[in-house]
Amino acid sequence: MVALPKHIEAEESYLHGGGILSWLTTIDHKRIAVLYGVTVLFFFLAGGIEALLMRIQLARPDNTFLSAYLYNEMFTMHGTTMIFLVVMPAGLGFFANFVVPLQIGARDVAFPRLNALSYWIFLFGAIVLNVGWLYNMAPDAGWFGYANLTESYYSPGLNINLWTLGLLISGVGSVLAGINLLTTVINMRAPGMTFMRLPLFVWSMMVMFVLILVAFPPLTVGLIFLAMDRFFGTHFYRVVAGATPLLWQHLFWLFGHPEVYIMALPAFGIISEITPTFSRKPLYGYPAMAYSTALIGFLSYGVWAHHMFAVGMGPAADSAFALTSMLIAIPTGIKIFSWIATMWGGDLKMKTPLMYAIAFVIQFTMGGLSGIMHAQPPVDLQQTDSYFVVAHFHYVLFGGTAFALLGGLYYWWPKITGRLLNEKLGRLQFWTMVVGFNLTFFPMHLLGAEGMPRRIYRFSPHMGWDSVNLLCTIGAFIMAASVAILLINILLTMRDGELAGPDPWDGRGLEWKIPSPPPAYNFSTIPIVRSRDQFWHDKYGYESGVVPPAPLPAHENEDSGHIHMPAPSIYPLLLALGITMAVVGMLDWLRVALCGAALTLFCAIAMAFEYREAGSENPEAVGIFTGLDNRKVGVWSFIASESLFFASLIATYLVYKGRDLGGPTAETILEMPLVIGTTFILLMSSVTMVLAQEGYRRGDRTWGLRWLFLTIFFGSVFLAGQVFEFHTFYTEGMSLGTNLFSQTFYTMVGFHGAHVAIGVIILLSLVGASFTDWFKERHRDIAVECAALYWHFVDIVWIVIFSIVYLMRSIAKA
């Protein structure tokens, strides 16, 4: 791939060795980051070409270069691609994956094989999203896919099927990556790397991981409803059944606005790395920066309806969401001023990364300021769905985020490849990008002010939009030229670029301490952290001359001379393939779906045994700060995300309660005695689970197995009760699509039942493992504990569902 610098022992670099197969089976976070990077670059070019085709179409009025259908496909896939396949994976997959472990002094992420799995799922999701191009059936209802246009009555083709399933699949990959990296940051920091010593890049990423966990479930639920409407005859968004298409808008924007910050936070992090390095000053106002990052993440979850001011929610809701939206400007302002103050008085080295950072600050500010305009409902009524908004979010996402990502690329490229990008070409690329970007998107403010709506494939010549549109098109081509210069730069420097050495920028973070490109194991000895910007202080000492004390080396790993790295595995790739087959099989191919499900199950079990055969428990599996096993932190993160999933299902049930136009309701059909019995049994299974856990902790196999079996039995009884209940309802004439009650009830209770079933499978696998050598291992009780956590969580969810569905119904009846 990259010709290696001579001063690095070739076999040590993570890029060294192996053919294609080694890349397919890699579980090294740096190699996975490179895979993400290459994929993102490919889709960036694809999304860019889609944008250019749209700009050609809009270069003059009444143009016929693209048909209406093709144009709608283009803007749908441009948005979907740039958001889900470029900006988000660039932050989450590429930068976070490569840089976060290096900056916190870790040798890999918490779950290396899960990391590979996330990448392959993302890749397959991306392929499903784009495969429609081959049949001229690419998605065509916008990246926001507003119901009820996406219902099969209005969009009968394969287009929206592919969009729904592709997003579902790639969403799974994102959530898994979020869980993995969040666990990494919580648990795998080097000794002394407290939260208030984390580089701000890691802070931003950490908030972003949390946002991914809480933001994706509403989208997943929305997409599941859409898939059920399209495949199984429900009507979650069908007006004729009493449903409202606004449900989709709430679920989508509940995801969609945090998503904006999922894309922007990596940019904030990158700028917070570049500005101190190239000013040779520490980041200004570190605590305020860290807290404002967290605050932005928190606020972003409460502003979703500012995308819906035109919906007519009423003045009270409009005002509330306007105020929360404007509040976000305060922590964002703190960030902008702090970046400026960081550079103020520094030795500014005007290299390409810093130039990108400065352009980011100005352009992101402009995007933020236009955002303040449409945070106000009255102004929003003139701006929303016009080109003004197109200008706004491109200033945020391109002039802001993409500029930061490009700056980050120039910044960390030498660490990734060992060679510097050419600085002269870099400057040329920067300036063409600035000119092209502003020429394309600034005039769009004017277009919006002159009343041009978004998403129109043609416009009439009498509207005064001609010359401005032409200007935008010219700008788009200048941007394309700039991207070409970047590619040329990469190709030219790949083999004979200037060698970077470990620390080309006089950096501050731990990543600059190790060779470029880093060895597979990153750090030969895990660094000890005494303060913020540890590496800088290693080089320049402390201002007061007083060296802070080292943290206690509470690390069994303190260089034993033998570094355990987990072995490569093909199962992540196969497992991702299985999941994709199972989901895509829903389209029409039952056999494909069944094969996929079988492959998924096989790979999951094979992975569990593969881990044991490798014989080495991950030496860093217990966090030195938390004292918790990685797996436990991972399960807690997963449960957080699952809570939001069930919350979305329950919220939908409550929203649709009482809106039925006829048919059975909770009051008329539910029978209490059976459910009270199975509920009691499920709650008892939590008790038996605790007892089983105690057996495993003590190493008493008979005791452990006895209670584990009883737990499985109770779970199965609960499931049997549910099957019986569903069967009774079905014979009474309530099928999935009968009315709003039937579909929300079956979906919510059914998904809970599926969780119980998966819990039973997990417990059964523990039973099987208990008869192998695994039972003699030291950490066996951690696996049981994780399973127990999940089991208790599922029980708690049932208590909520039981109260809302069954108890509320009894109260209503009484």
Added chain:
Amino acid sequence: MASHAAASGRKGWRMSFCLSNPLPCARALSPRGRSMVNNLKSYLRRAEFAALVAMPVLLAGCNPADFPASTFAPRSDLGHWVQGVYLETIVWDSLILALICGLIFLLLTRYSTRAREDQPGPPPPHGESIELEIAWTAGPALILLFIAVPSLRIVFRSQPATPPPHSLIINVTAHQWWWQFDYPGLGVETADEVHIPVGRPARFLLNSADVIHSFWVPGMGGKRDVIPGHVNELTFTPDTPGEYIGECAEFCGLSHANMKFRIFVQTPVDYANWLANQTSGPRNANQGAAAAGEHVFLTSACTTCHAIKGVSSGYIGPNLTHFGSRTTFAGSIYVNTPANVAAWIEDPEALKPGAQMPPLGLRGKELDQLVAYLESLK
């Protein structure tokens, strides 16, 4: 001599900036003075160039006649309210942007060390000031308060709990991809063109026959989504007679771009005349091509979808009772001329992708007669 004086003048200018510098700063003044001045010159040149480029664009923006859908030419109470808030925000935004750009400009001119980047000296000094941090937290909060208060007042004023008295109610039904307007109680139904009197509140009750659309009249001050199964409302009082462009602003499928409409704001007298004409039946076509055209209309598939008062009662497509009195058709994208109407009837799909009207196979004389009939429906 002169150049020396100029140089010292510049130095003085720089001094004053340094004194007003609120942040801890230990930079020496002299070493980079000259490069700083050169930088400054080049920046000024760039700014001049940018202004030259921007001027024509800005000037062009000032002539409303060239921009029939401009959001900056409000002609209703709602429009004026919105513009008030809009302009106020633009002023605040410009001030903030100027501040940020000014700071960045100073940064670049003062601290850029491109010339000696390869000889790193000791790390520059740094310090933090809690007062500054409080200032840049409280300052924006205060500005937001200035912006939010008037804006929220407009939110409540533009969505009153009780509709204004004497308002003219118009039921709007959005279809893929045209607009239906009903005047309840008056028996008037039009498509793609709606007439309202000046000075009287117009209350548009919005509903959709299929997917979500959005009802946007830039000249009247705003838009409101049109959602199936949910009646929305947009109310405003126009203050100037004229023709205003309306657009569908929410993506609604294949021909979203071809879903415009027009609002004709008329003087009370003109409006009364228009209304009188609309409430009457269509003019009888009792002779010539138009009479033959009525026969073509009645014997072809037209009647399945289109209503003409006293002639046919279809309801899927636009009501054609006074088709000839409209200036445009087909989502208000084509001017209502016999040639355009003939082209439309021959192949609707070619003029409007996804149009639900099928080609009727009418040609030659029959087609001309049908067009003559439709145009006679004044």
